Amino acid sequence: MSKMKYLFHGDFVTAHPEPGELSVYENAYALVCGGVLEEITLVKPAIGDDVIEIDYQGKLIIPAFSDVHLHAVQYVTTGLGYDKELLPWLTDYTFPEEARFADRDYAARVFTDLVHDLWSCGTLHSSIFSSVNTDATVLLGKMLVEAGLSAFVGKVNMDRNGGVDLEETTEESVHETIRYLDLMAPLEDYGVKPILTPRFAPSCTPELMHQLGQLSVERGLPVQSHANENLDEIDWVKRLFPDSRDYISVYHDFNLLPTGKTVMAHCIYNTDAELEMMHECDVLIAHCPASNANIASGIMPSAYMLGKGLRIGLGSDIGGGNRLFMGHHVSAAMKQSRLRWALTDRASRILNFAEAFWMGTAAGGSLFGKTGVLIPGYAFDALVIDDRHLSRYRPLDVLERLQRFIFVGDERHIVARYCNGEFLSEPGTMVK
Numbered sequence: 190m191s192k193m194k195y196l197f198h199g200d201f202v203t204a205h206p207e208p209g210e211l212s213v214y215e216n217a218y219a220l221v222c223g224g225v226l227e228e229i230t231l232v233k234p235a236i237g238d239d240v241i242e243i244d245y246q247g248k249l250i251i252p253a254f255s256d257v258h259l260h261a262v263q264y265v266t267t268g269l270g271y272d273k274e275l276l277p278w279l280t281d282y283t284f285p286e287e288a289r290f291a292d293r294d295y296a297a298r299v300f301t302d303l304v305h306d307l308w309s310c311g312t313l314h315s316s317i318f319s320s321v322n323t324d325a326t327v328l329l330g331k332m333l334v335e336a337g338l339s340a341f342v343g344k345v346n347m348d349r350n351g352g353v354d355l356e357e358t359t360e361e362s363v364h365e366t367i368r369y370l371d372l373m374a375p376l377e378d379y380g381v382k383p384i385l386t387p388r389f390a391p392s393c394t395p396e397l398m399h400q401l402g403q404l405s406v407e408r409g410l411p412v413q414s415h416a417n418e419n420l421d422e423i424d425w426v427k428r429l430f431p432d433s434r435d436y437i438s439v440y441h442d443f444n445l446l447p448t449g450k451t452v453m454a455h456c457i458y459n460t461d462a463e464l465e466m467m468h469e470c471d472v473l474i475a476h477c478p479a480s481n482a483n484i485a486s487g488i489m490p491s492a493y494m495l496g497k498g499l500r501i502g503l504g505s506d507i508g509g510g511n512r513l514f515m516g517h518h519v520s521a522a523m524k525q526s527r528l529r530w531a532l533t534d535r536a537s538r539i540l541n542f543a544e545a546f547w548m549g550t551a552a553g554g555s556l557f558g559k560t561g562v563l564i565p566g567y568a569f570d571a572l573v574i575d576d577r578h579l580s581r582y583r584p585l586d587v588l589e590r591l592q593r594f595i596f597v598g599d600e601r602h603i604v605a606r607y608c609n610g611e612f613l614s615e616p617g618t619m620v621k
């Protein structure tokens with residue numbers, strides 16, 4: 190970690206660790222020491238010669254985005270097959286594509302673009318599914334380290350229902366997972382960590398789930414998977430796991446909901462008992478609104494779930510979702526909450542902008558430690574937005590400027606990215 194001290198000058202907006210109002214500091218100063226934000230003040234503090242001043246006056250400075258659910262190996266097929274539902278979409282488009290990542294050169298080409306584009310979009314933290322292929326997964330981990338991005342990267346486990354090209358035997362799946370854990374160990378010091386990734390219950394036999402659960406317990410490993418995304422999928426899980434109470438219990442029954450270390454994608458159709466179980470296990474739910482619309486999965490009752498105290502981050506779910514830029518998903522989360530309110534119960538709770546922004550920054554960031562908010566004691570992981578073009582017609586206040594950036598802007602408005610207080614260069618352009 191850098192020992193440098195910096196004083197940033199600009200217009201800051203941040204959520205807080207808990208959902209609520211956003212804080213705005215217009216024309217303010219942020220003092221960053223050793224990568225950590227010390228204070229934000231409206232009056233310029235007295236500083237010594239050892240502090241470097243960085244002038245972003247007139248620009249927005251916001252916490253970096255966290256994408257807590259995406260599939261690196263679906264980057265190429267993003268946008269394809271959105272006239273299908275989940276299960277045929279997986280079989281027809283996704284599984285055949287993922288099998289191609291046994292080819293190292295193909296994997297390297299795709300991951301080079303993906304890592305670059307994560308950087309470009311200001312997604313400095315992500316929780317990623319790779320494929321079943323260990324070597325491709327470790328390659329992705331190394332490329333993320335090179336780019337200075339933080340991530341959980343999972344080798345996918347699937348020993349059934351994946352088709353001949355993708356499926357592993359149970360023994361291969363466990364053996365390869367242990368090999369992957371060994372190969373990932375050196376990357377942990379650089380912020381790229383392994384995460385157990387049983388694809389979803391229908392892809393894993395009870396024996397594989399059992400062995401992965403044991404690994405999670407023995408080594409304290411985090412887990413990511415999918416649940417309650419699509420009605421046909423949920424019926425299938427009931428038939429495959431008749432002894433479990435419900436879908437979330439399948440993971441719980443196999444020790445695959447480690448407390449505070451689980452990311453569960455989608456979670457659209459949950460019973461109250463499942464919500465309670467996820468709350469107890471402090472699961473981070475990855476809400477993937479774009480994907481849920483594209484493959485007609487449904488609309489998550491996000492506002493209701495927030496009201497129950499659940500921790501909900503946002504996932505692009507590339508390639509079920511069609512944009513990497515997390516502003517798109519912040520706005521999609523709001524749109525879907527509003528549609529659900531309009532089509533179901535107009536007396537129900539509705540997501541507001543501050544909550545949606547919180548999901549894409551603070552809540553997602555909570556998976557990665559003290560990041561995702563611009564408050565003292567947290568890492569200064571931040572994006573600088575030049576939004577002059579978006580507010581050129583008439584003056585807007587800082588919160589309105591943030592809304593314009595999220596709903597109308599995109600990665601072209603991000604002019605600088607900082608990770609632990611240090612400027613993050615474009616991948617591939619770093620001087621070695």
Ligand code: GUN
Binds near residue numbers: 275279388415418506
């Ligand atoms: N469930 C199991 N695998 C997948 C996947 O790749 N994408 C989505 N959206 N859901 C899944």
Ligand code: FE
Binds near residue numbers: 258259415454506509
């Ligand atoms: Fe997914």
